[in-house]
Amino acid sequence: MTTGVLRNPDFLRFLSSHVANELGANISRVALPLVAVLVLHAGPAEVGALSALQTAAFLLIGLPAGVWVDRMRRRRVMMASDLIRFLLLGSVPLAAELGVLSIEMLFVVALLAGAAQVFNDVADQSYLPSLVSTGQLGDGNAKLEVVRSGAFLAGPGLGGALVQLLGASRTLFGTALGALASVLVLSSIKSPDKPPVTTEQTSLMRGIREGLAYVWHDRLMSRFVMSTGASNLCVSAVLALSVLFLSEEVRLAPGVIGVLLMSGGIGGLIGGLTGGWLSRRYGTARMTWLAVTVGAPFGLLLPMTEADWRVVCFAITSIMLSWSAALTNVGQVTYRQTVTPEHMLGRVNASVRFMVWGMMPLGALLGGLIAQGIGVRQALWVFMTGRLLGFLPLLFSQLPRMRDFSEVQARS
Numbered sequence: 001m002t003t004g005v006l007r008n009p010d011f012l013r014f015l016s017s018h019v020a021n022e023l024g025a026n027i028s029r030v031a032l033p034l035v036a037v038l039v040l041h042a043g044p045a046e047v048g049a050l051s052a053l054q055t056a057a058f059l060l061i062g063l064p065a066g067v068w069v070d071r072m073r074r075r076r077v078m079m080a081s082d083l084i085r086f087l088l089l090g091s092v093p094l095a096a097e098l099g100v101l102s103i104e105m106l107f108v109v110a111l112l113a114g115a116a117q118v119f120n121d122v123a124d125q126s127y128l129p130s131l132v133s134t135g136q137l138g139d140g141n142a143k144l145e146v147v148r149s150g151a152f153l154a155g156p157g158l159g160g161a162l163v164q165l166l167g168a169s170r171t172l173f174g175t176a177l178g179a180l181a182s183v184l185v186l187s188s189i190k191s192p193d194k195p196p197v198t199t200e201q202t203s204l205m206r207g208i209r210e211g212l213a214y215v216w217h218d219r220l221m222s223r224f225v226m227s228t229g230a231s232n233l234c235v236s237a238v239l240a241l242s243v244l245f246l247s248e249e250v251r252l253a254p255g256v257i258g259v260l261l262m263s264g265g266i267g268g269l270i271g272g273l274t275g276g277w278l279s280r281r282y283g284t285a286r287m288t289w290l291a292v293t294v295g296a297p298f299g300l301l302l303p304m305t306e307a308d309w310r311v312v313c314f315a316i317t318s319i320m321l322s323w324s325a326a327l328t329n330v331g332q333v334t335y336r337q338t339v340t341p342e343h344m345l346g347r348v349n350a351s352v353r354f355m356v357w358g359m360m361p362l363g364a365l366l367g368g369l370i371a372q373g374i375g376v377r378q379a380l381w382v383f384m385t386g387r388l389l390g391f392l393p394l395l396f397s398q399l400p401r402m403r404d405f406s407e408v409q410a411r412s
Contacts (some may be wrong), residue, residue, distance in 0.1 A: 003141045005276075010131050010189045017182040018124075018147045021082065025117065026090060026155020026161065029054060031175065034159075034168040039096055040103050049111050050103075057114035058357050062122075066350025067207030069122045070343060075132070075186055075193040077123035081116040082182045088113045089176035095253030096169040105258040121353070126345040129337045130194055134406055137337050140277030141330040145411060149268030149326055196343065211347025215355070218339065219397060221348075225355050226330050226393040227292070233359040234387040235321065237367025237401035238302065238380060245376045246314070250307050260314050267319035271326025278327070279334070288331025292391045295324025299384040303377050321387070335405045 005011050036042035036050055069077055095101040132140045143231045162171040215221050246257045273293070278287040298320035301313040332352075340348045363383075371379035394400075 001230050005132055005136045008132060010191045011140060011143075013185050013189050014128070014131055015147065017078075017082075017185040018144055019151070020146050020178040020181040020185065021120070022151035023155055023158070024175035024182075026151045027159035027178075028113075028172060028175040030155070030159035031163055031171040032092075032106065033094060033166055034163050035096070035101075035105055035172060036103060038163075038168050039101060041107070042103055046103055050106055053110040054114050057111060057118045058353065059361075061115055062118055062354040062357070063208045063211070064204055065118050065122050066211050066347040067204055069119065069126060069346030069350070070207070071196050072123075073193045073195055074123040074127040074346070075189065076343045078127065078188050079183050080188050081120040081123070082179045082186070084116040085113050085120075086176045086183070088116070089172050089179065092291055093169040093173040101169070104389050122141075122346055125333055125337070125349045129342070129345070130232040131189075134338060137334045138279030138287070138330060138405075139276035141337075142272055142279065142331050144272075145326050145330050146269060146272030147273060149265060149272050149322070152265045152268060187191055205287045207347060208351075211344065211351040214340070214344055215351045220399060221336065221339075221352070223393040223397040223399070224335070225352055227390050228328070228332065228356045229359045230393075231325075231387055231390040233354050233363035233366070234383040234390065235325075236360040236363030236381045237370070238387075239254055240364040240367040241371055241376055241379060244371075245380060246305070249376050250305055250311070251306055252311070256311070260311070260318070264318040264322040265314040267322030267324075269327045270319070272330075273321040274323075275327050275330040279330070283403035284331055284334050284405045285399055285407075286334075287398060288328055289394070289399050291324045291327030291331065292394055295320045296388045296391055299387045302384055303380040317384075331405075 032054065033047050033050055036047055042050070092101065092106070092109060095105060113291075128140055128144075129137065159171060162174060166174070215225060242261065243257065246252050246260060252260070275287065278290070282290070298317050302317040304310055305314040336348055336352065337345065367379060367383065370382060374382075
């Protein structure tokens with residue numbers, strides 16, 4: 001039996017860096033657009049472009065980042081990316097104070113800070129196996145999911161309060177300090193920052209192909225990608241339509257809409273809190289299969305939402321789908337960290353995230369187009385049914401017959 005991951009001082013330091021980083025990132029997603037609106041009086045098109053640039057980097061450099069991370073010490077990559085984010089975000093309030101801030105500067109900051117976050121995310125998932133044992137990976141990933149979900153839940157509200165109290169540009173300086181705090185905490189980790197397993201310098205395109213090929217030829221990993229990609233496409237479409245649905249179709253007040261949209265964060269937080277216990281009690285593979293199959297049917301409640309007692313349908317759906325997604329994320333990451341050779345982990349993590357995250361903008365676009373043609377509520381029925389069927393690739397895999405991912409040995 002493995003001891004609790006929280007007894008590992010280096011993991012606690014790693015977890016603390018996540019608290020600073022994730023909370024700051026979620027605050028900045030609110031504060032940066034507010035700087036554009038409140039300080040620069042930007043219009044809807046400019047705010048939309050700014051929001052897109054904050055997440056565009058993973059599609060632009062996600063695959064090359066995996067190759068580069070495999071060639072570098074992963075803790076150094078995280079520290080460098082946090083330091084870059086500190087300088088970029090800190091430049092915004094400085095420019096505002098000097099009167100030289102422009103929307104073009106915000107565009108550059110958003111794009112480059114997003115690129116730094118890409119490297120941080122890829123190195124992050126590749127670094128955990130060097131801090132904890134294989135048996136602790138599920139518990140460790142669950143603890144990190146608690147931080148991510150908690151920051152997602154608290155970050156926007158805290159960001160709005162800080163903007164109200166300090167102003168938008170000064171709030172961004174606070175998020176920059178969070179990135180700097182992450183650098184300092186990561187530097188205090190005692191475990192050696194291992195050099196790359198291999199020093200062979202393959203070409204960039206060959207490295208990208210090797211990562212994609214590894215994912216495709218691992219039968220369970222490729223099924224995870226199919227299932228998660230389909231789920232992300234459907235859920236992104238639903239998220240894109242949610243505000244319109246609740247305001248125009250259900251006719252709820254803005255305050256009620258805000259509360260309902262926060263319910264997803266509660267589900268993710270519950271998933272993170274229960275993930276470690278479920279993986280220890282039932283096994284990482286069984287926990288993942290449970291999350292995939294139990295959560296999906298609740299999606300059919302969402303289109304039934306009305307402005308009466310049935311308003312809870314939206315909250316229940318959000319909580320259950322977020323709970324399911326959190327546990328599934330813990331399981332998938334644990335599987336990749338368990339079976340992937342260390343020298344391939346950066347490329348494999350980047351390849352998976354590129355493919356499953358790439359479905360999100362496509363889903364948002366499809367959601368709008370289908371809703372335009374058949375109506376918002378009807379479109380929600382279509383996508384929630386699609387989300388329900390997303391488990392089928394995993395049904396025909398070895399996942400339902402496994403208990404723990406540690407049963408599978410890493411391929412050399």
